[in-house]
Amino acid sequence: MDTSNKRLIQRLMSRIPIKMLRTTLGKWGRLTEVQLKSMNLTQSKWALTEKLIAICEENELEVKHLTELEMIYIIDNPNQGMWHTFQLMDPEDDAQSVELTQFKEQFKSHIRELVRQVSVKMKKHTDEAVWIRIAWGDAFSRPNHLKPTYVVHHLQTPYVFVTSLTAKQKPLLSQALVLSTRHQAIKDANLSGRKLTAIRDLMMRQYQQVFPTKYPSPLTEHNPTVSNPHIGREQAEPAANRLQMACEAFGGGMLPQLQSAVYKLETKFRDQTNKTMTEREEPFKCVVKFASTNLLESLRNCASSGIASTPVTPLLSSIPLKGRNYFVITDNGPGPSSKTDQPQN
Template identity: 70%
Template sequence: MENITRRLLQRVVRRFPSQTLRATLDKWERLSEAQRRSLDLSKTKWALTEKLLSICEVCDTFGVWISGVSRVIYVIDNPNQGMWYAFQLLDPKDDAHSVDLTQFKQQFKCHLSQLMRHVSIKIKKHTDEAVWIRIAWGDALSRPDHLKPTYVVYYLQSSHVFMTSLNSKLKPLLSQALVLSTRHRGMKDANLSGRNLTAITDLLMKRYQQVFPTKYPTPLAEKNEIESHPHIEREQAGAAAKRQQMACEAFGGGVLPQLQSAVYKLETRFKDHTNKIMTEREEPFRCVVKFSSVNLLESLRHCASSGIASTPVTPLLSSVPLKGRNSFVITDNGRSPSSQTQQSQK
């Protein structure tokens, strides 16, 4: 076996936590039960690598291993390891709804292989109907780098695509292959990103409990209610119920997607007329505001329902679940500092 192949396997095995290696090999289904039992996970990674090398050489399965099947399985089970970015496919063609998994696999591999000479592609369908794609990129002179792959998650017959670890130079090639293989006419950035893939998927695909406005709202039950004096409860019951209703209408009810941040880029006029230097400048005033939390939507909903933040909720915050985005650019529509301006979101 080539020394470069041996070193590559060693680096791949080192990246796997020992406690998840056996489960990954079980899902891989390329080694027999006896071969899996022969692996002593209490030994060092070097010893495990040597054992795997000997098995792969005998069974001629090393090519399948290094192509990335095992790594795809690991990333599917542990998706929150990097930053994921959401994209939206545009203008589906008439036959877009009829593209099945087999057609998608063939078309995607064919298109991307034509665009990139040295590329390794592995596609696996997950239990939740998501299609996972692992792409190891090379170039005109070098082999694909299996240690720096790009991962893509696509839901068949939908317009949603999620990517991680994608080089900006390779983005046009991957976008073109996805557009052609899914029978669409274009793809755009959905302005939604995060480390929790499940959260941004649920947010973009509206897979959480939504609360819609009603003419006669009823109080929504809160968990872990704090006991208070009965007279105070009667006085504040109406206002509290209204705040809770408005908060749930803005952000949703029940368990919310665990989105971790929202970014607002401000490109607005400086409006302090006592400071003529800043107010009369032609360039807009630029700054970035970022909200961060373990569960941002839950935090914002709590602020609104508890009275910390005013209700009704400002569109700047309610647009996160409504539009399925967490990146916004806020500008002024007015043409001059003295004219009345109106904020808009792009």
């Protein structure tokens, strides 16, 4: 086994927790039952790595087999890096008829026309998503399997989720995706996060949405017991309205665990007490970032509890409405008296 393959095994073993190792190797199916049992999980990670290298050498496993192991682990544990969302645009008439075998053949053919040295591996997941692992090379070097790009695409949808993609590789991947899916263009959807399932559910509307109703009903768990029934009746309707508007804006039930939203401000500075800043021709620029373990749930709770005003401002409700968490805020018109901004599309 050459040095590059050994480094790939070492990298894989450093990422896979010991408690998940036996299950992951079992799914891989490249080790015999005896070899699998010989992996003594009470040993150190270094000793286990050396043992796996020896087994792989004994079984004469190649890089294509090692990348299978990596894909199994990444698919089961996708929250390993920052995922970015792209949206395919302007489908051709036959775009909906593209099936898995055709997509695989077309994608590999197009990417290899663009890149002389490239390694592509595909796997269909149980949720019908196509996972693509791309190890990039160039005219002078072999594919680098230590820094692969991962792509997730649900066929017959316009959404593509990508992690570990450089600026140099982006146009190559974009062109291959556009051609193999029968579309005319692809754009950045301005949605990113470390939890793939969260941004997927948000983009594909796979969560409980709440629609306007004329007579909202308060949820009992959101209304603490009030000793005076008259006060309770008086407070119930505003609380119910706040809850309804919060759920209309962000959704009901369990929400996608989006972790951040970024607003880039490029607006005029408005403060009559500070003429130096207000009279500047250049826009005032700054970045505002909201962060939480579950941002949508936090915003919903703020609105339903009365901490934040309702109806919810479009600056926040645009996150689930547009499926985005990156916005550029600009003035609607020239001059310091222009109306306040809306998120740009």
